[in-house]
Amino acid sequence: MRSVSVGALLTPNTKTTLFTMPARYAGKWNLLYAHNGTASSKLFDAWWYDASQDLEIPIVFQYPLAAKEYLKFDGGAYVVIEEGDEIRVKIETGAENASVICTIELENKTSLQFGS
Numbered sequence: 001m002r003s004v005s006v007g008a009l010l011t012p013n014t015k016t017t018l019f020t021m022p023a024r025y026a027g028k029w030n031l032l033y034a035h036n037g038t039a040s041s042k043l044f045d046a047w048w049y050d051a052s053q054d055l056e057i058p059i060v061f062q063y064p065l066a067a068k069e070y071l072k073f074d075g076g077a078y079v080v081i082e083e084g085d086e087i088r089v090k091i092e093t094g095a096e097n098a099s100v101i102c103t104i105e106l107e108n109k110t111s112l113q114f115g116s
Contacts, residue, residue: 005031006087007101013093015045018102021085027106029087030078036065037097044071044091046100051084065091065098083109 006019021027029048036042046060059079065071081087081104091098 001027001105001107003103003105005101005103007099008089010089010091010095010098010100012042012091012095012098015088015090017049017086017088018100019087019104021081021083021104021106023083024109025106026080026082026109027104028078029081029102029104030074031101031103032059032073033070033101034060034065034072034089034091035070035099036067036091036095037099038095039067040094041066042092042095042098044098045089047088048079048081049086049088051086052082056088078105 008016008018034044041064043062044065048057048059087102089100
């Protein structure tokens, strides 16, 4: 298994696809770190897009991210994402200094063995 991190400076009020799981890979999305560097609280959203069902599932929805604070999910839980699945994020209008980082543990599906 190989870990990768992806990050972005967020454009306010714009849904951003932060990561798309490549073909022949699956993985665990086990870290979400969002930071609001503005002077006021802003709403933050994160979604898992499940390509196999063509369904966008909210992970965090309209979370009030306080000024100069961060939101961190890590360790105890994860979302399994498969090829074509996406991690999408958005922060409210006016958040001119906001960022997000996600870490995903990738595994090449060709190395997986079943039925042993």
